[in-house]
Amino acid sequence: MTAEQTQDLDPRFELARLIEEHQRLTGDSLQDIAKRGNIPKSTVQFLRRNGLQRMPERSNLEKLAAGLGHPDASVVRAAAQTACGWTRTETTLPSDxxxxxxxxxxxxxxxxxxxxxxxxxxxxxxxxx
Missing domain, CATH: 1.20.5 (Single alpha-helices involved in coiled-coils or other helix-helix interfaces)
Incomplete structure (x- = not known):
């Protein structure tokens, strides 16, 4: 397994993967995400950094979620995986x-x-x- 493949599986990179995947699919820059989420670009860059040492503030994650157009829960989950290796295995299906x-x-x-x-x-x- 290559280092890149190991990183792809490593939960410490989940938040960065979420942001990068959004950028790849939409062509958005970090500035675009920041503007939509009403959050400083430097904060988006910090949250995108691999291997966060602590869980970011909830308000910053909510703003990032708005900037990405993702549900708050998916961004909080990715941040938890990144900051502390936490993973959630159960799936909640929508009621619709x-x-x-x-x-x-x-x-x-x-x-x-x-x-x-x-x-x-x-x-x-x-x-x-």
Missing amino acids: PKARAIIAHLGELDERQLDSILALVEHWRRDNR
Whole structure:
């Protein structure tokens, strides 16, 4: 296993992965994320840094979540993994039956179909900002 593959599996890099994945999918800069979240760019850079030594303030994580357009819980979870290696294994499904049906059928899709759905969802998210 390469160092990069090990880093991909290491929970200490989860928050950085979340931010980088958002940037890759949307083309947003750190400044774009900061502006949308009403948070200083330096704070976004700090939160993106690999291997946080402590859990960031909740208010900063909520602002980062707003900047990324992600639910607060997903950013807090990523920060917890990054700061202290904490992972959560149970999954909470949404109560909306349509959302549950979509999730239930994701495993039946091939890579191309998943890419298409992801692009569509990201497009809708950008339009709703």
